[in-house]
Amino acid sequence: MNTIKEFITSIESEIIDIRRTLHKNPELANEEYETSSLVKEKLTDYGVKWEAGFAETGVLGIIEGERPGGTVALRADMDALPIQEANDHDFTSENNGKMHACGHDAHTAMLLGAGYALEKIKDQINGTILLVFQPAEENSPHGGSKQMMEDGVFNKYTPDVIYGQHVWPSLPVGKVGIRDKEMMGASDRFKVTIKGKGGHASMPHDGNDALIITNQIIASLQTIVSRNVNPLDSAVVTIGRIEGGYSYNVIPDQVTFEGTVRTFKPEVKEKVKQRFHTIIEQTVSAFEAESDIQYLDGYPATINTPKWAEQARSSSRKLLGEDAAPALDPALAGEDFSRFLLEYEGAFIWLGTQIEDAENQKPLHDPGFKLNEKALPIGSEFLAAVALDTLKTLT
Incomplete structure (x- = not known):
């Protein structure tokens, strides 16, 4: 790891310049063409073999160690908001x-930094390390x-x-968030349209007020x-947008509202959806009205x-000290990395990125x-460390 640190230093x-370049030139989900080109350019400069064309703009970097072993993938998302x-x-x-308001510019830059260092020591690697640069993380529900x-x-x-690794502004630099199960x-x-019958505000009996x-x-x-929902379980139903009405003296015939449902357990999700x-x-x-429900x-x-x-917790402690991974609660924010974890074992980690002026974070x-x-x-060091440590565990 001393060698890894030296290469990343x-x-x-x-790494910072890459992040800033991406920050100045953000691209939305499924539009990450320039971002993808930069990733391929840097991988080529670093001598990392790559393949492309996955989900249009996705890129796979491949670092094959000179010794046999397992395979570990490291993922970074690339899209902005x-x-x-x-x-x-x-x-x-x-x-x-x-805008890169979710830190995907940093994710991409950090994975490139890790790839640079890992390629430099591939003669010492037992196995293969994959660098997954993913588009469209913000494009829920498709991703x-x-x-x-x-x-x-x-x-x-x-x-x-x-x-997978995600910047986390509530954690100080040098700390990471790792949970054994729910992250x-x-x-x-959802988007719901309620359809009633319009009319004059002074004659509500002639209409059917959608509002x-x-x-x-x-x-x-x-x-x-x-x-x-059982109070010991977690669920959120939030209405984030409402649109309807024409004027102060008109009964609206139609109102649309949009929002989100957040849960952890599949059975709770289904219960909330059914009741919704x-x-x-x-x-x-x-x-006596009508509705159009898009869920x-x-x-x-x-x-x-x-x-x-x-x-991952063990790797963080070796790299950052025994108190590097404090206990923390999960978050109900969504993350497309979840679909990788449905198919492969692994873990999602939060990286502390809190600014110096924490009160204004x-x-x-x-x-x-x-x-x-x-x-x-x-x-970058952590991604490289957890990949190498995992390969040792797999050997």
């Missing part, structure tokens, strides 16, 4: 309405991981274990978590394999999100 400024950046540093987004697997990303090299939640989404019906439905949906449909359908029926099953919950979570997906770039070489 030697390109630390380049449709957010207008509100920061004022000198590498803010130059693409209007697009890029499933498409990459369907396109054969692991047909030739099948991972025994796969790891992140299932993330379903009143929607209000009743939204209030009732909040009872799912409070009255239908029942409440809407029966409420609409009671008001999209999103990413499944991200559930770590305990053995490899412990391996903005969360992920915020227009003012920032990360502490001191964490970037740590992230």
Whole structure:
């Protein structure tokens, strides 16, 4: 690991520069053409063999050790979000309405840094390390991981274990978040249109107020978590957008609302989904109206394999000290890496990237999100370390 650290230290400024270049030029899901080109260019410069064309813009770097052994995959996502950046540093987004507000620019840069160092010592590696650069993580419920697997990303090299890493602004630099099982939640989404009958505000008896019906439905949906889900389980039903109405004196004939459902356990997800449909359908029926329900099953919950979570925890402690992996709660945010974990054993890890001015740290997906770039070489070292340690365990 001293050698790995030396190699990563030697390109630390380049890792940061890659991240800033990507940050200035963010691309949305399924549009990561320039990002993909940069990844392929850097892998070529580093001498890493690569294959491309998975989920259109996905790239697979391949580092084959000169000794036989297992196969470990390391994954980084590449896409940005449709957010207008509100920061004022000198590498803010130059693409209007697009921003790396979830740290995928850092993920890509850190994996490239790890790949550089691992390629330098491949004569000492027992097995194969795969570098998976994934598009469209933010494109829920479709995502890029499933498409990459369907396109054969692991047909030739099948991972025994796969790891993903995500910047985490609530953790200080030098800390990592690792849980044995639940890390992140299932993330379903919905769009519901309530159809009533419009009319004049002064004559409500001649109409069927879609706004009143929607209000009743939204209030009732909040009872799912409070009255239908075991208090010891986790679930969230959030309405994030409502659109309807024409004027102060017009009864609206149609209202649309959108939101999300978050859970961990499959049985809880199904219970919430069933109650969601029942409440809407029966409420609409009671008001003699109509509804159009679009419910999209999103990413499944991200559930770590305990053995490899412990391996990641051990690697972090060797690299960063005994207190590197504090106990923490899972998050109900969704993550496309979950689909890799449905097919292969592995673990998802949060990397501490809290800025120095912690009180002003903005969360992920915020227009003012920032990360502490001191964490970037740590992230590269950790990816390399956990891959090498896992290969030793597999041997």
